[in-house]
Amino acid sequence: MTQLLEAAPSFLRTDENIVDSRPKLVEMKGVVKTFPGVKALTDIHLTLHQGEVLGLLGENGAGKSTLMNVLGGIYKPDSGSVYINGEEVHFDGVLAAQEAGIAFVHQELALEPFLTVAENIFIGREVKNKAGLVSQREMETQARPFLRMVGLDVDPQMMVNSLSMGQQQMVEIAKALSLNSRVIVLDEPTSSLSENEVENLFQIVRKLKTQGMGIIYISHKMSEIFDLTDNVMVMRDGCYVDTVPTSNTTEDELVHLMVGRDVENYYYRTYNEPGDAALELRDFACGPWEKPVNLTVRQREIVGVYGLIGAGRSELFETVMGLRNGGSGTVLVHGNEIGARDPVRMQQHGLAYVPEDRKTQGLFLFGDVMFNTSIASLGDFISWLRVNERKEKEIVVNAIETLNIKVSSPQTRVGTLSGGNQQKVVLGKWLATKPEILILDEPTRGVDVGAKAEIYKIINELAAQGVAVVFISSELNEVMNMSDRLAVMREGEIAAVLSRDEFNQDVILKHALG
Amino acid sequence: MKNGIDLLDRVGEVPVAGSVSKFIKQNLGILIGFATLLVFLSIFADNFLSWANMVNLMRSVSTNAILAIGVMLSIMLAGIDLTCGALVALSGVVAVLSLNNFGLPLPLAIVTGVIIGVVVGLLNGLVIAYTGIHPFVVTLAMQSICRGAAYLAAGGQPVTARNTAFTALGNGYLGPIPLPVVYMIVLFFLLYLLLNKTRLGRHIYALGGNPTAAKYSGINVVKVKVFVWAVSGLLSAFAGVVLASRMSSGQPTAGVGYETDAIAAAVIGGTSMYGGVGRAGGVFIGVLIIGMISNGLNLLHVNSFWQYVIKGIIIIVAVYFDMRKNKGNVRTGF
Numbered sequence: 032m033t034q035l036l037e038a039a040p041s042f043l044r045t046d047e048n049i050v051d052s053r054p055k056l057v058e059m060k061g062v063v064k065t066f067p068g069v070k071a072l073t074d075i076h077l078t079l080h081q082g083e084v085l086g087l088l089g090e091n092g093a094g095k096s097t098l099m100n101v102l103g104g105i106y107k108p109d110s111g112s113v114y115i116n117g118e119e120v121h122f123d124g125v126l127a128a129q130e131a132g133i134a135f136v137h138q139e140l141a142l143e144p145f146l147t148v149a150e151n152i153f154i155g156r157e158v159k160n161k162a163g164l165v166s167q168r169e170m171e172t173q174a175r176p177f178l179r180m181v182g183l184d185v186d187p188q189m190m191v192n193s194l195s196m197g198q199q200q201m202v203e204i205a206k207a208l209s210l211n212s213r214v215i216v217l218d219e220p221t222s223s224l225s226e227n228e229v230e231n232l233f234q235i236v237r238k239l240k241t242q243g244m245g246i247i248y249i250s251h252k253m254s255e256i257f258d259l260t261d262n263v264m265v266m267r268d269g270c271y272v273d274t275v276p277t278s279n280t281t282e283d284e285l286v287h288l289m290v291g292r293d294v295e296n297y298y299y300r301t302y303n304e305p306g307d308a309a310l311e312l313r314d315f316a317c318g319p320w321e322k323p324v325n326l327t328v329r330q331r332e333i334v335g336v337y338g339l340i341g342a343g344r345s346e347l348f349e350t351v352m353g354l355r356n357g358g359s360g361t362v363l364v365h366g367n368e369i370g371a372r373d374p375v376r377m378q379q380h381g382l383a384y385v386p387e388d389r390k391t392q393g394l395f396l397f398g399d400v401m402f403n404t405s406i407a408s409l410g411d412f413i414s415w416l417r418v419n420e421r422k423e424k425e426i427v428v429n430a431i432e433t434l435n436i437k438v439s440s441p442q443t444r445v446g447t448l449s450g451g452n453q454q455k456v457v458l459g460k461w462l463a464t465k466p467e468i469l470i471l472d473e474p475t476r477g478v479d480v481g482a483k484a485e486i487y488k489i490i491n492e493l494a495a496q497g498v499a500v501v502f503i504s505s506e507l508n509e510v511m512n513m514s515d516r517l518a519v520m521r522e523g524e525i526a527a528v529l530s531r532d533e534f535n536q537d538v539i540l541k542h543a544l545g
Numbered sequence: 546m547k548n549g550i551d552l553l554d555r556v557g558e559v560p561v562a563g564s565v566s567k568f569i570k571q572n573l574g575i576l577i578g579f580a581t582l583l584v585f586l587s588i589f590a591d592n593f594l595s596w597a598n599m600v601n602l603m604r605s606v607s608t609n610a611i612l613a614i615g616v617m618l619s620i621m622l623a624g625i626d627l628t629c630g631a632l633v634a635l636s637g638v639v640a641v642l643s644l645n646n647f648g649l650p651l652p653l654a655i656v657t658g659v660i661i662g663v664v665v666g667l668l669n670g671l672v673i674a675y676t677g678i679h680p681f682v683v684t685l686a687m688q689s690i691c692r693g694a695a696y697l698a699a700g701g702q703p704v705t706a707r708n709t710a711f712t713a714l715g716n717g718y719l720g721p722i723p724l725p726v727v728y729m730i731v732l733f734f735l736l737y738l739l740l741n742k743t744r745l746g747r748h749i750y751a752l753g754g755n756p757t758a759a760k761y762s763g764i765n766v767v768k769v770k771v772f773v774w775a776v777s778g779l780l781s782a783f784a785g786v787v788l789a790s791r792m793s794s795g796q797p798t799a800g801v802g803y804e805t806d807a808i809a810a811a812v813i814g815g816t817s818m819y820g821g822v823g824r825a826g827g828v829f830i831g832v833l834i835i836g837m838i839s840n841g842l843n844l845l846h847v848n849s850f851w852q853y854v855i856k857g858i859i860i861i862v863a864v865y866f867d868m869r870k871n872k873g874n875v876r877t878g879f
Contacts, residue, residue, distance in 0.1 A: 354760065354761065374760060374761070374763045374764075375763050375764075375765050377763075378763040384761070386761050391755070391757050391758065392757050392758055392761045393758055393761065394755070394758055395750075395751055395754040395755050395758055395759075395821070396754070396755070397754045397821050397822065398750070398751075398754060398821075402747070402750070402751075406747060406751050406762050406764075407762045407763055409744040409747055409748075410744065413742070413743060413744050413747075416738055416742040416743060417742065418741070418742055460762065
């Protein structure tokens, strides 16, 4: 079926398998967008009906964001047409799209952190009093009903930077509602939300749906796609692949449509006999909890660390690495006690920490792939005013090849790469230091399916070569499939360490929730 | 992987450091500006191209050139160094005083003047690194302290150097080339080496580009910051001692507003105020452009008050074009 569709001429490749009598809110036909050197979108079709939640699925770099930026008035399409409520539109900017009822909630929230909730909602159209001055009180009064609609129980006078990520997202949605939007685009809305916040978001989305709004929902998480959407549209390499009703499809089929081939052995793991203890924490306490943690990670072993957001996973290992101050108790590396801990020294002891947030903690976005992959191992090729360029190139090419980073040249700026490739660059930077202990904090967050599988394979290989791996993740499936042992964290302490035969979703969650 | 060799070849296309073509490519915008200015002045200003004027021009830019190196490094860390002008005065006064009043031998007096700069720079760096106060505020305060210290030490009056050998430091020649020009060239070469051939240089780019990622990459953030401001202090003080030697006196009023020209040269030379971007060659041309404007306008008999106005306009225009060139590369879009 899919093969047939791909081969068919473009006029046939529409969403003919969706029969929906509801009025169309958005229709995009034959949209093409080219950037210098790249064809970002080729002949894309999209239809969104009233009261529909349309999932938009595709690997990073498939063109989802570009397409949404066309809809949001940020890019002008080279050709093709966009219809809103059946009328053709030509947006010449974000404001025009906003006026046509399209609201875009970006993955990285676009709120002003030092303004209040009410000010953010009415930013650019501040409510004025008779004297022509901005009236805080009036804005707050007007903001309240919108906050109620999204179930957000905060004072509109509060500064946005004091809200949680989930609450900030609700402010964005409240802002969209206040703009009378008919269409809301949610771009990976759950990537930094806690479980409760996710549930709350889903409820709001369902409510908006019953009110006849159209929602375009971009996500990599299959469970969310199946939970929430009516139809799923799949894109690949800037092309339209197919649109299918969610109830008639399976995860395997969607992955196949996205990747264009079957991803076999999605989780890739060969188990090894663990070696000696590489990293040991003895009564190590840190963070606001100050609870003693004991954990041993051995060579050739992957220890998963699972916990809900706020369980203190990153805090624990950032403190071990000396990236955060504090921490009491003992840290042993290969049996030797480590005195003072700071990132430079821990790296010399053979530790590497791949941080959670690649954009702020991992990458130098202005720099090229070469700069980024070599920055942590400069000592290998620079000494006494001599740069061994041969060695430098080796490091970079080695990273590009072992990690299969898709770049046109080592001089490509990392800011232009897709999420998966960016993550591989960060990984490459640390692999270049030849770590003996590798701590991975959410290494597959915001990474597409294909790249995920590749990252799993590399992690497995490293473990097989003798590296001791700590794998921090909030995706239960991932840690269960990748770990030899699993440490479940709750409120700053390790609630349980489970061995492979004890892995069970309910048991793990019970430990995580307490 | 099949494209392995392919990739290695492509790395070779753009050499990591050096090469004239890369220099031209990177600095194309300001090179065009520089060339235009050069052609314009050659045609309209008599004597502009004469050897005497060229020597004069190079000597007159040398102070600003040495200051611009330190200021550029601080800007590359998304900071600034406003102390340099006041430090020129303080170090000059201290060098002359230690020669006159404390009877130190000449080399030691020069070193004392320079060490004052290192101490001030270290203080700047330590306060910036450990307190997190913005470099603008720290170095502005230090500027005030240094200016005050210069007046206090000198008793409010210029102090004349009694040792005639001292004046050779700034007025001597190496063959046909004035010594300050030699210092400038040597220091720019060292800057080039620092930025391109050392780990510390790459750490400066990294820390300026993304401080958080720099920390997570195992870069000693405190060390890099302290180094940059200490070096800036050292260079300002050295420039101050050389200037005092040229004038045969330590003047507490010296160097007022010098930071403006130093910042202008750095920024015209393509250093990004957001940090992480800057090149030695670019800043050198920036220094020359600033110098040529003053020199050329003098030759054209333009009222010196107008020179300030014209310099200001040129800064904005130059930076605007540099930004446009970098659009899409640096910090734009999503």
